[in-house]
Amino acid sequence: MTLPESSLQRVLIVSSHPLFGEGLRSLLRERQVDFEVVGLVNSVETAIQALEAHRPDVVIVDYDDEKVNREEFMARFVGSEGQVRVVLLSLKEGQEGREAVVYDRRTMAAWQIEEWLEGWTQPAPTPPIPGPQSTPRRTEMRHWIIAGLLVIIVTAGLGFGLTNARLLPEQASAQAVPIDQLFGFHFWAIAFLFALIVVFMVYSVVVFRRRDGDTGDGHYTRGNYRLEVVWTVLPLMAVLGLSFWGADVLAETRRVDPSAMPVNVIAAQWSWRFEYPDQEIVSTELVLPVNRQVLLTLSSQDVIHSFWVPEFRVKQDALPGGKDMERELRVTPTEIGDYKIRCAELCGRLHSEMLAPVSVRSEADFDAWVAENAAAISDVPSERGAVWSQQFGCVACHSADGSPGVGPTWLGVFGEQEILEDGSSLLIDEAYLRESIRNPAAKIVQGFQNVMPANIAEGMTDEQVEDVIEYIKSLSE
Numbered sequence: 294m295t296l297p298e299s300s301l302q303r304v305l306i307v308s309s310h311p312l313f314g315e316g317l318r319s320l321l322r323e324r325q326v327d328f329e330v331v332g333l334v335n336s337v338e339t340a341i342q343a344l345e346a347h348r349p350d351v352v353i354v355d356y357d358d359e360k361v362n363r364e365e366f367m368a369r370f371v372g373s374e375g376q377v378r379v380v381l382l383s384l385k386e387g388q389e390g391r392e393a394v395v396y397d398r399r400t401m402a403a404w405q406i407e408e409w410l411e412g413w414t415q416p417a418p419t420p421p422i423p424g425p426q427s428t429p430r431r432t433e434m435r436h437w438i439i440a441g442l443l444v445i446i447v448t449a450g451l452g453f454g455l456t457n458a459r460l461l462p463e464q465a466s467a468q469a470v471p472i473d474q475l476f477g478f479h480f481w482a483i484a485f486l487f488a489l490i491v492v493f494m495v496y497s498v499v500v501f502r503r504r505d506g507d508t509g510d511g512h513y514t515r516g517n518y519r520l521e522v523v524w525t526v527l528p529l530m531a532v533l534g535l536s537f538w539g540a541d542v543l544a545e546t547r548r549v550d551p552s553a554m555p556v557n558v559i560a561a562q563w564s565w566r567f568e569y570p571d572q573e574i575v576s577t578e579l580v581l582p583v584n585r586q587v588l589l590t591l592s593s594q595d596v597i598h599s600f601w602v603p604e605f606r607v608k609q610d611a612l613p614g615g616k617d618m619e620r621e622l623r624v625t626p627t628e629i630g631d632y633k634i635r636c637a638e639l640c641g642r643l644h645s646e647m648l649a650p651v652s653v654r655s656e657a658d659f660d661a662w663v664a665e666n667a668a669a670i671s672d673v674p675s676e677r678g679a680v681w682s683q684q685f686g687c688v689a690c691h692s693a694d695g696s697p698g699v700g701p702t703w704l705g706v707f708g709e710q711e712i713l714e715d716g717s718s719l720l721i722d723e724a725y726l727r728e729s730i731r732n733p734a735a736k737i738v739q740g741f742q743n744v745m746p747a748n749i750a751e752g753m754t755d756e757q758v759e760d761v762i763e764y765i766k767s768l769s770e
């Protein structure tokens with residue numbers, strides 16, 4: 294058997310029996326294999342050193358040597374990135390001289406040794422390389438350049454798309470500016486990370502797909518120290534950088550303007566009330582002058598609600614629990630217009646309908662609104678009652694036109710006989726209404742659940758309660 298020059302096999306033998314080495318040498322010589330033994334070692338550690346020092350083509354491990362841990366050998370070397378072949382070989386004296394059993398991924402019978410030795414002296418098949426002149430290195434470089442260009446193109450397209458898709462509502466407050474800058478950066482970061490992952494994934498799936506007739510195993514990679522350092526350090530720096538940026542933006546949205554106008558925001562299931570202590574106005578609409586900071590002090594009469602005007606960006610919970618639980622939020626509206634508060638905390642059945650209008654006006658229009666409202670207190674008790682029932686949120690649940698709500702409608706209710714939960718009947722009179730406003734749970738009309746906040750009337754004066762009763766009476770006339 295004549296072999297080409299390149300078929301010289303550099304063999305590393307792993308065995309603690311010198312006889313194994315001798316037997317193997319003569320076996321290979323008998324089979325006319327062109328080989329050179331580069332080392333004879335007896336442990337994993339020494340084998341690693343020999344691998345680095347001598348770069349053998351094949352490592353042959355003595356299958357019958359109990360001192361050699363073959364499981365560990367196979368785990369450490371088979372298919373490792375060094376492209377070295379590791380085989381287990383059992384050498385026996387048979388009737389017709391030496392016999393060898395090879396365990397090369399699959400176990401082969403003794404008679405297959407010839408076939409195996411032939412395979413081993415053939416040069417390993419190399420993957421087909423497109424183009425007659427291109428070398429593997431240049432091909433590899435070309436893949437990197439194409440994938441890199443695709444990442445840049447996809448990032449640019451997606452980044453422009455995201456930043457121009459009007460994903461954010463109108464920007465209508467000074468606090469929204471730094472927040473939107475942070476959002477803008479995130480859109481580009483999202484575009485880049487998406488491109489980085491998806492381009493490499495799709496490129497690999499398409500370009501390196503399995504071709505017809507290819508039954509080989511994929512290239513096996515075991516760890517990459519440099520890559521792991523890079524993908525740990527870069528995200529760490531990105532997260533740290535964003536946390537500093539985020540803290541800076543948060544501080545910016547809380548920057549205090551000493552001339553800010555105070556407004557108390559009181560949330561209840563399911564309405565908003567706005568008290569202007571300086572102007573002595575209570576309103577169900579949040580009217581604000583443009584370009585002036587407003588200091589909102591938020592509280593709740595029942596459960597947790599959340600004050601959120603998307604155009605202002607900032608958001609803050611309104612918590613029950615009195616003075617100690619009050620929370621502040623500063624907003625400087627910058628665009629004249631009409632907006633909406635949306636309760637942003639799930640707070641019960643009508644959470645989705647817990648809206649309130651916001652009107653940002655010029656300084657002059659705001660002053661006009663203040664003058665109009667300060668003078669708007671009527672002399673007629675039922676008219677005042679209609680105003681209080683708006684301000685204290687009664688109308689969120691009790692309609693004045695007979696339409697069904699969470700609570701009984703007020704239309705025509707006064708003077709009626711109602712059946713209570715316990716089956717008894719009762720005349721709806723002033724005393725009953727007074728009790729129901731101050732202590733909602735006392736007597737519940739059949740067919741309704743008691744969801745009325747127990748302290749809804751906490752902020753109401755006795756006069757205001759009487760006004761509301763007059764208003765309810767007026768709806769039955």
Ligand code: CUA
Nearest residue numbers: 598636640644
């Ligand atoms: Cu209040 Cu949701």
